[in-house]
Amino acid sequence: MGFQQGLSGLNAASKSLDVIGNNVANANTVGFKESQAQFADVYANSLTGAGASQVGIGTKVAQVAQRFTQGNITASNNPLDVAINGGGFFRMNNNGTTAYARNGQFQLDKAGYVVNATGSRLTGYTANASGVISTGAPADLNINTADLTPKTTTKVNALLNLNSGSAVPATTPFNMADPTTYNNSTAVSVYDSLGNAHTLQTFYVKTSANNWDVYAANDGVPIGYVPPAAPVKVGSLAFASDGSLIPAAPFAVPVAVTTGATTPFTVKLDYTGTSQYGSSFSVNALKQDGYTSGRLSGFNISADGTIVGRYTNGQSATLGQVVLANFTNPNGLQSLGNNLWTETAVSGPALVGTPNSGSLGVLQSSAVEDSNVDLTAELVNMITAQRTYQANAQTIKTQDQVLQTLVNLR
DSSP states (O other), X not given: OHHHHHHHHHHHHHHHHHHHHXXXXXXXXXXXXXXXXXXXXXXXXXXXXXXXXOOOOEEEEEEEEEOXXXXXXXXXXXXXXXXXXXXXXXXXXXXXXEEEESOOBOEEOTTSBEEOTTOOEEEEEEBOTTOOBOOSSOEEOBOOOSOBOOBOOOEEEEEEEOOTTOOOOSSOSOOTTOGGGOSXXXXXXXXXXXXXXXXXXXXXXXXXXXXXXXXXXXXXXXXXXXXXXXXXXXXXXXXXXXXXXXXXXXXXXXXXXXXXXXXXXXXXXEOTTOBOOSSOOEEEEEEEOXXXXXXXXXXXXOTTOEEEEEXXXXXXXXXXXXXXXXXXXXXXXXXXXXXXXXXXXXXXXXEEEOTTSTTOOEEEESEEEOOOOOHHHHHHHHHHHHHHHHHHHHHHHHHHHHHHHHHTOO
């Protein structure tokens, strides 16, 4: 009878409208993936085998499948908002249970963990104090907001040009307070073990055609000079006839401090690449490897998931790395709500790796992935489902009229 077919059609159309309504309701849900109701026809089993004139008994919902297509990427002002461009899911710790998400709207909780709106923690590879990432089992990512430990200066790279036309100073011996006793000078900030800055000055005194003596002072106090003895040079530079520096070991300069830090600490002056040409004195590079302590001023997440912190002392450090997970059959995932899925036997086990490796996509910081719902298509589907519902209701009405005609026969 047509009642069964019509009733199954009504149920199917109603289910389709439910799915469409859920898609429309989540059109603005970040990371949402639209669903589609898929149907299958239904036939009664025959005791004598298949018949050529077999009539179906309606339809049923075979499955409600999600479409894991890429949503649009929209920029945001939150550096912890992260969008996945490509395959994969964020791996989340949901109160001890591993779950997966495409919604990358994250924030820091009071303990420094990266969490979503419901408190689930983002997982990844952690980094030690030296910024080395441990690629073992993923763990909850925690942003360490402690001050960056200061680093003592151990080396200064000086790249200079000393004027070959300079004359030997007429006044001797060297006296940093008397500019007529030296040709040129430079200064660079160096740092002790407590992060205190000290001014290391170097003075260059020409002694002959291709030879220069180097003197140094720390915070205005000559190094190696104890009055009334003559000042002590920290090293000498010799140049070949073509103006290139004759290689020599870096000069070890002891820097004494009174700040309570380690004293003295040794700074090596490396003049590799320094030249002596017939042009004016110039400082082409003056770099040192120390820095003072610094506070975390911000951070960003790179395309490969590396979280890099920026500090007030101009330094940066690796704080961790976000990992992604993918599945052989994403449609086998079970929805948990709150933009989370969990793996099942149908989805297969999670394949965990770093972004931009294998089938995993890349990350985009300060951005979110919009819902992939196409509102125009959903509205058209809604009209179609409505017409299907009306048509199935009409078959029931027609069958009722046929039965009424039969009952009225006398």
